[in-house]
Amino acid sequence: MSHLTQCSPWLSRDVENDTSWIRFLSDAAIADIDSALQHAKSTSKSLLSLTPDDFPLNGAGREEVLAAYASTQQGWGFCLLKGLPVERYSVEDIKMLYWGLGLHAGVARTQNKQSHIMTSVKDTGGQYKINGGRGYNTNAGLDFHVDFCDVVSLLCIHPAKSGGTSLITSSLAIHDELKRTRPDLEAALHKPFYFSLQGAGSDDEPNIYPCPLYGEAQGYPAFRTNRKNITAAQEYFDEVPRLEPDQIEVLDWLDNKLKDPKFCFSMNIEKGDMQLLNNYTVVHSRTDFEDYEDEQRKRHLLRLWMTIPGSQPLPDTWREAFKDTRAGAVRGGNRGKCITDDFLAYEQRQANYHKMYNIFIN
Secondary structure (H helix, E strand, C coil): CCCCCCECCCCHHHHHHCCCCEEECCHHHHHHHHHHHHHHHHHCCCHHHCCHHHCCCCCHHHHHHHHHHHHCCCECCEEEEECCCHHHCCHHHHHHHHHHHHHHHCEEECCCCCCCCCEEECCCCCCCCCCCCCCCCCCCCCCCECCCCCEEEEEEEECCCEECCEEEEEHHHHHHHHHHHCHHHHHHHCCCEEEECCCCCCCCCCCEEEECCEEEECCEEEECCEHHHHHHHHHHCCCCCCCCHHHHHHHHHHHHHHCCCCCEEEECCCCCCEEEEECCCEEEEECCEECCCCHHHCCEEEEEEEECCCCCCCCHHHHHHHCCCCCCEECCCCCCCCCCHHHHHHHHHHHHHHCCEECCCC
């Protein structure tokens, strides 16, 4: 694993004082990306049928996008890539552009019951804290959580009228704080917590899975939490073991610390920005938001869940959740109920292209 580098813990003041996590696309990169988009459109292929060669990034575009993804696996564990000229394009063209960039970065994961490969983060009147509820189709503020992938990527087409601020916290810094101030709770992090898949698993897998909140593999720490899904597992599945007192206490402690301004950094994602987060070292949330009345101006972000060839190994205790814990493996995602042959072909083709392990091949 010598090719892998480590992410570092950080505090919000560190992020404010050093903006090296902000990257700007060069004019050459934008021209490269636009040329690739025009070529991809000329193929008339569906997103799942496109190959990296169908979205031919030949120079600065490829270099700068891959550098942004690579930056999530070291240092801060996140970046903000600015400058995509989304105002030039229709929403469908933006989706193809965004997908095309992902083809060069890794293998996208399906995200929900419908097995969508890309989701629109947009208020469509959904409800968050209900059985099966998801946050991306509401205007609600969200619990701190991580997603089912190596890197979660958001591309902003339209920001909200107000609110919708991205909140990020270093889970490595939080773990250091817990060891320093509450060493009595350290053991609780390593116990299995059951999470609900909120109905987004495949028909042949359980609706719940066990996963400790923290673990290490070959020296690489990894952290995950989603209190809403842990609570749902407790409420709706009688077979799930009840949380022990120290598990409840550590979840309460995390609820307070993850939003503590000492640790939590507020980031505005503006039109044309692409945010990339390492899901094993950065926990994220957002504030609630007020939208515009005009449908064309409503807050709209696109989301990809990516696994990438440069990813870290995961703890063996996370295997039931992620299916594969090897570094550089295709893993995670919500398989959903609608996986198609086209997706399976895409998954295998992309894994082969990026030389990634893929246990999902039948």
